[in-house]
Amino acid sequence: MSAPALELSGLKKSFGKAEIIRGIDLSIGKAERHAIIGPNGAGKSTLFNLITARFPPTAGTVKLHGEDLAGLQPFQINRKGLSRSFQITNIFPAMTVFENVRCALLWAQGYRYSFWHLVNRKRELTEGAEAILEQINLLPRRNLPAGTLSYAEQRALEIGITIAGGANVIMLDEPTAGMSHSETDYITDLIMKVTEGKTLVMVEHDMGVVFNLADRISVLVYGEIIATGTPEAVRADPKVQEAYLGAALEAEH
Amino acid sequence: MSQTDLPDPARPKEQITTDPSRASERLRAGGLTLTIGPWVIAAVLLAILPSIFTSNAALTIMNQMWITVVFALAYNMLLGQGGMLSFGHAVYAGVGGFACMHIMNASDFFASFPLPVLPIFGGLFGMGLALIVGSFSTRNAGTVFAMISLGVGELIAACSVIIVAFFGGEEGISGDRTYAMPFFGNEFLQQIDVYYLTSFWVLVSAVLMYLWSRTPVGRMANAVRDNPERAEFLGYSARWVRFFSFVASGFFAGIAGGLFAINYEILTEENLNTASSGVILLVTFLGGVGLFFRPIIGAIVFTLVQTVLSLQTELWAFYAGTLFVATVMFFPGGLAGLMMMHVPVFKLGKARLLILPYLKTLLPAAIGTLALCALVEMTFHVRHAASGDHEMTLFWTTFDSHTALPWIVAIAIAVVGLGIARMTAPALRDAWNEANTAGGAA
Numbered sequence: 001m002s003a004p005a006l007e008l009s010g011l012k013k014s015f016g017k018a019e020i021i022r023g024i025d026l027s028i029g030k031a032e033r034h035a036i037i038g039p040n041g042a043g044k045s046t047l048f049n050l051i052t053a054r055f056p057p058t059a060g061t062v063k064l065h066g067e068d069l070a071g072l073q074p075f076q077i078n079r080k081g082l083s084r085s086f087q088i089t090n091i092f093p094a095m096t097v098f099e100n101v102r103c104a105l106l107w108a109q110g111y112r113y114s115f116w117h118l119v120n121r122k123r124e125l126t127e128g129a130e131a132i133l134e135q136i137n138l139l140p141r142r143n144l145p146a147g148t149l150s151y152a153e154q155r156a157l158e159i160g161i162t163i164a165g166g167a168n169v170i171m172l173d174e175p176t177a178g179m180s181h182s183e184t185d186y187i188t189d190l191i192m193k194v195t196e197g198k199t200l201v202m203v204e205h206d207m208g209v210v211f212n213l214a215d216r217i218s219v220l221v222y223g224e225i226i227a228t229g230t231p232e233a234v235r236a237d238p239k240v241q242e243a244y245l246g247a248a249l250e251a252e253h
Numbered sequence: 254m255s256q257t258d259l260p261d262p263a264r265p266k267e268q269i270t271t272d273p274s275r276a277s278e279r280l281r282a283g284g285l286t287l288t289i290g291p292w293v294i295a296a297v298l299l300a301i302l303p304s305i306f307t308s309n310a311a312l313t314i315m316n317q318m319w320i321t322v323v324f325a326l327a328y329n330m331l332l333g334q335g336g337m338l339s340f341g342h343a344v345y346a347g348v349g350g351f352a353c354m355h356i357m358n359a360s361d362f363f364a365s366f367p368l369p370v371l372p373i374f375g376g377l378f379g380m381g382l383a384l385i386v387g388s389f390s391t392r393n394a395g396t397v398f399a400m401i402s403l404g405v406g407e408l409i410a411a412c413s414v415i416i417v418a419f420f421g422g423e424e425g426i427s428g429d430r431t432y433a434m435p436f437f438g439n440e441f442l443q444q445i446d447v448y449y450l451t452s453f454w455v456l457v458s459a460v461l462m463y464l465w466s467r468t469p470v471g472r473m474a475n476a477v478r479d480n481p482e483r484a485e486f487l488g489y490s491a492r493w494v495r496f497f498s499f500v501a502s503g504f505f506a507g508i509a510g511g512l513f514a515i516n517y518e519i520l521t522e523e524n525l526n527t528a529s530s531g532v533i534l535l536v537t538f539l540g541g542v543g544l545f546f547r548p549i550i551g552a553i554v555f556t557l558v559q560t561v562l563s564l565q566t567e568l569w570a571f572y573a574g575t576l577f578v579a580t581v582m583f584f585p586g587g588l589a590g591l592m593m594m595h596v597p598v599f600k601l602g603k604a605r606l607l608i609l610p611y612l613k614t615l616l617p618a619a620i621g622t623l624a625l626c627a628l629v630e631m632t633f634h635v636r637h638a639a640s641g642d643h644e645m646t647l648f649w650t651t652f653d654s655h656t657a658l659p660w661i662v663a664i665a666i667a668v669v670g671l672g673i674a675r676m677t678a679p680a681l682r683d684a685w686n687e688a689n690t691a692g693g694a695a
Contacts, residue, residue, distance in 0.1 A: 052486065074485040084486055092479045103476045107488030111469035113497050118467045165488060 003066030005030045005169050005199040006051070006082075011060035013043075013050055013223075020046045022223035023060070028216075030168075033200040035210045038220035039243075044203040045087055047220065048173050051201075052084050053077050064169065079107065083167035087174045087203075089154045091161060093147030097138050100146050100157060101129040104164035129164070135194055136160040152183040156190060163194045170195050172202040176209055188212055211235075219243070292460055299452040303445055312444040313516075318556040319455040320512045325536045325548035326462050327505035332534070333542040334466055335498040336478030337391070338399045341406020342506060343529035348382050348409070349375030349507025350524055351420060353514035357428030367436035369450050372511030379507020383500045391495035394481065398495075406530055413522040425521030428514070441515075451512050458505055463545055465501055474498045535577050541587020550589040568633060572626070603688040610684040614677045621670025623648070627663045 006028040013021040020043045028034045036044050049055045051062050053074050062069045064082055072080075092100050102119065105128050111117055119125055133139045136156045141149060146157055155175060163170060175191060176184040188209050191200070204210050210217060211231045218228040219240050227237045234240055302315060324346055331337045353375045357363050390401040413420035420426070430447075431440045439446055465471045473494045476484045481491035514520055523529060532555075540551020555573065563569040584591045598604050627647055634645045634654045643655045652659045 054482075073490065074482075075488050075490045078486050078488040086483075090480065090483045092476050092483065094479050095475060099472070099475075103472060103484070104487050106469045106473060113470045113473075113493060115465055115468040115470045115497065115501070117469060118464065119469060119472055120467055161483070161487070 002030070003063070004028055005032070005065060006201065007063040007066070008051070009061050009063075011047075011050060011062065012058045013046055013055065014058045020223050021050060021057075024220075024223075024225055026218060026225060026228065028199060028201060030199055031197055033195065033213055033215045034202070035214035035217045036201065036203050036220055037205070037207075037210055037217060042220045043223045044220055045173060048084065048171060048201075048203060052082065052171065078165070078167070081167045082169040082171065083162045083165055084171035085158045085162040085173055085175060087177060089151075089158055091146045091154060091157055094145060096143050097146050097149065097157060098129055098133065098142045101132045101160055101164050102126070104161040105129055105132075108165035132160050132164045135163075136190060152179055152186065155179070155187060159187070159190060159194060163198075167198075169199040169201070172200065172204075174203050174205060176204065176206050184209060292456070295459070296456055299456060303448055309444050312448045314556065314560045316444075316448055316451045316512075316516050317560065318553055319451045320509050320516065321533075321536060321552040321556050322549050323455050323458045323512065324506055324509035324533055325540065325552040326459055326545075327502045327509060328533045328537050329542065329545070329548045330462060330465070330474075330498055330502040330505065332537055333544070333548070334471065334478065335394075335474040335495060335502075337394050337495060337499065338402075338534075339406075339530070340399055340403035340527065340534070341409075341530050342402070342502075342533055343527075344406050344409040344525050345379040345383055345503040345506035346510035346513065347520065347525035347529070348510065349377075349379035350510030350514040350520045351426060352378035352507075353511040354426040354428045354518075354520050355419070357430060357432065357514065357518075358426070360432055363432050364434055366434055368430055368433035368441050368515065369436055369453065371430075371433070371515060372454050372508045375509075375511020375514065376504045376507040379510060380500055380504035383503020383506075387496050387499035387503070391499050392492055394478075394491075394495060403527070406525075406527055410522060410525040410527065413525055420522065420525075421520075423522065425519055425523075427519040430515050430518055447516055450515065454508060454512055458508055459549075462501075462505055466545055470494060470497050535573075539577055539580055539587055541584075541589040543586075544589065544593075547587055547589035550592070551587060554588060566630065568629060571629070598688045601688065601691055606684055606688045610677070610681040614674050614681045617670040617672075617677070618674035619670075621667050621672075621674060624663045624667035624670060628660070628667065631659060631663065 004027045006026075008024050008026045011021055011024040012019070024047065036047065038044055046055070050057045051069075053069065053072055064077070064080055067080065069077055069080075092103065095103070102125055105125055106119075109122075109125060109128065111119075111125075130139065130142075133142060136159060138149075138153060138157060138160065141153065146154065149157060159172065159175060162172065172191065176187050179187065184206060191202075191213060200213075202213070204213075214231060216229060217231055217234045218225050219234060219237075220226075221243045226243060227234055227240045229237070299319075303312060306312070306315065327346075328339070328342050331339055331342065353371050356371065356374055386401075386405050390398055390405065414422055431442055433441070441447055441450065466474075473484060473489050474497075476487070477489070477491045477494045484491050484494065510520075510524070513524065536551045536555045537548045538551070539555055540549060541547030554576075558569060558573045558576070562572060566572075580587060586593065595604070595607075598607065630647055631645070631654050638645070638654075643653045644651060645654045
């Protein structure tokens with residue numbers, strides 16, 4: 001049996017005396033779509049930041065395809081095939097949409113810190129970036145500065161940048177935050193399309209999106225996972241209903 | 254418009270190929286001719302300028318200009334492309350220049366290669382120093398980087414009086430460029446020979462620096478400048494990207510230093526100190542940070558102010574400072590950004606609409622400003638001329654600076670000129686808006 005795509009064991013994080021993540025064990029299989037839900041302040045984004053080495057964990061390990069990520073920098077983790085998006089749109093606003101995606105392709109296509117290639121002369125770079133733009137439906141916006149796109153388009157671009165490098169583990173932090181209904185549907189379809197065959201880990205508030213997309217769901221409350229399972233199982237779990245889901249589902253309907 | 258800096262000059266060219274369907278094909282077809290055009294024009298200009306401005310003084314000014322251009326472009330690799338604000342970049346040019354002076358003085362070695370090769374050594378020494386300093390200073394951008402650059406700059410400037418063997422103490426190091434191996438029989442005895450050498454290097458350096466901005470590491474320099482965190486999550490270490498930009502910038506700064514050594518045949522502590530570092534920052538900002546070619550404008554304008562204006566008045570630094578402050582305050586895109594603001598107007602074919610309003614506002618404003626300058630000059634004369642020397646000449650007029658009449662005239666012109674400019678400014682604003690609106694009768 002091969003190692004799971006992502007494996008967390010005993011993961012803890014404290015900021016001073018405040019324990020934000022209080023021991024998380026979670027295993028996410030290959031090509032699984034996994035959603036992490038939980039009330040505000042549960043530590044979802046912190047968990048993301050621990051996995052991607054934005055913060056160092058206080059204790060515990062993160063393994064990507066069985067390999068311990070301890071001590072690695074974000075860029076090194078990215079090179080191992082894990083890519084993430086951010087809760088607050090995190091793109092290169094002054095650069096064009098096309099350049100945003102092209103930058104995301106550079107390392108993956110092996111250019112490293114090259115100063116002996118000219119990016120404009122590389123057909124596979126241009127075509128690769130255009131293929132991504134086509135996937136995220138931003139080809140007509142190709143030459144606009146990314147900062148001038150609408151919010152939903154910027155979120156789509158962020159997803160495009162995240163997947164462009166060909167990472168096989170994709171982590172999306174609230175991809176539909178602050179979106180209208182139609183925009184949410186659009187982004188959900190987009191996520192479905194672009195993460196085909198890849199491992200997806202996402203934090204999401206919108207229950208509609210979560211139950212549509214996820215194969216399995218983990219519920220995070222006060223730094224601990226209180227339940228993990230299929231959407232149906234999680235929905236039926238009394239602990240979950242008590243802690244979070246009941247209230248959220250009521251608000252939905 | 255000028256604030257939303259487009260990070261690279263190739264964009265407008267790429268936009269010409271904006272066909273959403275298959276832009277990649279077209280890019281390859283048209284890219285080369287579109288990129289070569291401006292360089293050919295630049296080369297032709299460099300070649301014919303000495304036939305227009307023939308005097309030795311003009312050649313000296315142009316040499317200085319081109320050296321400043323190379324240095325400013327190198328500096329912009331850091332500040333504009335990489336987002337690193339350095340307060341001590343003169344040391345890389347300076348050390349490159351000092352190294353070249355020592356090579357000039359090592360007569361056997363110097364005689365073994367032609368002079369035009371010398372700036373490469375300057376570049377290598379500048380790069381060597383940048384390798385050392387960059388290894389620890391590029392860990393962070395922002396304030397930390399700025400402070401380290403300032404500290405290292407001061408440190409090396411201070412070394413000039415300590416390590417006398419290399420920096421020559423207070424007298425500096427001087428040499429003779431003519432000891433090099435003759436280059437096709439040319440010994441670079443005359444200013445015009447040096448001009449062509451400098452022109453060659455300014456063109457080569459500019460092309461190389463431009464190409465650098467089109468390479469993967471050059472593109473990522475922009476990405477790291479805009480959003481270092483995002484760049485890290487794309488597989489790039491922000492620190493390494495900054496390091497490579499820094500080293501490349503050090504190389505081209507060293508080339509500028511080498512050209513300086515060839516031109517002036519002397520280097521002193523002045524080439525290393527904070528004042529020189531400040532000047533290049535000022536030049537770059539004056540032209541405009543960001544877009545590749547902008548600092549060139551800054552270098553040209555500043556050198557003109559520094560050379561031509563300094564012949565006219567002792568207060569040139571005061572005017573240069575005022576120009577700098579005004580540019581930074583009112584035109585964050587720099588002088589080049591100010592020019593670029595007019596591109597849409599020309600594209601809309603409405604430039605004609607602006608001519609009259611510009612004349613109505615800018616002419617009185619210019620006259621008023623000159624009158625203000627006259628007041629400054631008169632004050633300076635009254636305070637600093639030798640006692641008993643009451644006679645001064647300003648704008649081809651000789652008068653007694655201790656009488657009331659010239660003051661009244663200058664104040665009146667200033668008030669009237671600036672007053673008219675103020676009154677006509679709303680009309681100019683309307684014309685500007687009109688000229689920037691598509692459609693309507695042109």
